[in-house]
């Protein structure tokens with residue numbers, strides 16, 4: 001277990017009164033998620049991850065960062081022809097679904113009654129639009145027969161190159177995958193009423209003052225929190241097998257969910273431990 005490191009923090013679930021307070025945990029492992037058996041982590045209500053796009057050295061292809069100062073008149077920057085992270089060439093989606101199948105809770109046998117959502121678990125995979133059909137087909141082989149594609153709407157686009165010649169992308173995508181029963185669903189608003197949840201969300205950016213920017217594809221904590229609140233309750237377990245900056249773990253922890261993550265890059269892990277995970281997390 002040479003490359004094993006972890007942070008672990010025990011805390012109580014915010015907002016849950018005594019004596020119902022339950023311990024929550026947060027651990028980030030600097031390891032491949034494929035090695036999950038080493039860690040004995042509990043089964044999750046929600047597995048949420050942003051998988052590598054397998055676009056290799058074209059990561060900055062439509063992004064101004066490919067050029068110095070964002071202007072192609074200045075010539076190529078050091079990021080031209082570079083991948084965002086080493087694993088962006090050969091991410092193994094079959095092993096990913098094997099992991100999710102093993103680490104997600106089983107389907108509950110009983111329903112919660114007519115008109116009520118079940119306690120079934122689910123997974124959310126952030127991905128490129130082009131990966132969606134492949135994800136849906138692979139998921140079926142692992143028993144995740146059902147899906148709801150999700151779209152996230154941005155107010156700006158990183159694809160500034162050739163912006164006067166083409167439509168530019170200003171969306172992010174994810175797929176919600178579940179086995180048989182519709183998953184746990186919490187749609188009660190602050191007003192105590194049930195609200196419809198649409199299949200699109202605003203891409204609410206985090207303030208840099210509040211959360212460190214660590215990863216080139218870091219997901220906003222505000223967005224992650226919305227998703228976690230819909231599909232889990234305080235005290236539930238959330239896992240991110242490709243944790244990057246640790247943003248999912250931070251979002252889950254702040255909401256009083258236990259959270260576990262894997263990240264193969266030592267650099268991202270170091271930064272996550274130092275800047276993203278709560279200070280009391282350092283051991």
Ligand SMILES: C[S@@+](CC[C@H](N)C(=O)[O-])C[C@H]1O[C@@H](n2cnc3c(N)ncnc32)[C@H](O)[C@@H]1O
Nearest residue numbers: 032033050087215218219242244245247263264
């Ligand atoms: C798209 S990024 C995730 C970014 C993250 N959602 C965030 O908000 O910071 C995917 C991450 O998965 C990691 N990764 C790729 N293959 C992995 C594996 N087999 N086990 C663990 N982490 C992996 C990469 O190093 C990369 O940091």
